[in-house]
Structure formats: structure tokens, C-alpha cells
Amino acid sequence: MQREISKLVPEARIIIAHGQMNEEELEDAIISFINGDAEILLCTTIIETGIDMPNVNTLIVYDADRMGLSQLYQLRGRVGRSNRIAYAYFTYKRIKFFLRLQKKA
Known part of the structure; x- marks a missing residue:
């Protein structure tokens, strides 16, 4: 999916988050996105959990x-x-x- 998005919007910075990441990696990814380090957060339904x-x-x-x-x-x-x-x-x-x-x- 990241490749597909990169083709559509090559200038966009993408951060990935998913449930297979350990807690620290996941937290770092979400915080980076919230801080504006990327325009796109590509994630699984983990976002449903209330972030x-x-x-x-x-x-x-x-x-x-x-x-x-x-x-x-x-x-x-x-x-x-x-x-x-x-x-x-x-x-x-x-x-x-x-x-x-x-x-x-």
C-alpha cells in the first residue's frame, strides 16, 4: 500500500503503524505523525482503538x-x-x- 500511495503522491511523507509493532515503535510512529513529521499515516485498524x-x-x-x-x-x-x-x-x-x-x- 505504501508503494501505491507513493506513486499517487510522491512528495508526501508516509509513516506506517500496525499492530505487529512493539509498543515503543508504535508510540514513536504515532507521535511522529502527530508532530507533523509526515502528511500520511498508513496504518491497520489499530487506529480504531481510540488514538x-x-x-x-x-x-x-x-x-x-x-x-x-x-x-x-x-x-x-x-x-x-x-x-x-x-x-x-x-x-x-x-x-x-x-x-x-x-x-x-
């Missing part, structure tokens, strides 16, 4: 159809916590949608 980042204004969830509604609601709550307008985009692969429609028919 507060009030200045974040955009969230993009890849393959959102793999998650439940309560997870998506929690993730959406990670943005827009200050006076800034926030956006949450939930993506899915188009082919999955059409395959599900065919199964129901």
Missing part, C-alpha cells in the same frame, strides 16, 4: 466491505474532532459489489 488526533481531517479506509458497521463507525470517529471539516472515505473493490449482486439474484 486521538484532532488535526487529522481525512481518513481513507481500503476494502471497507471487509469490516463491520461498528468498526467503520469507530474509524469514522477518528477524524473531525476539532473545528476542522473532516472527510471519511470507505472504499471497496467494484467487482466484489457486482459479484454479491449476482449471488443474490
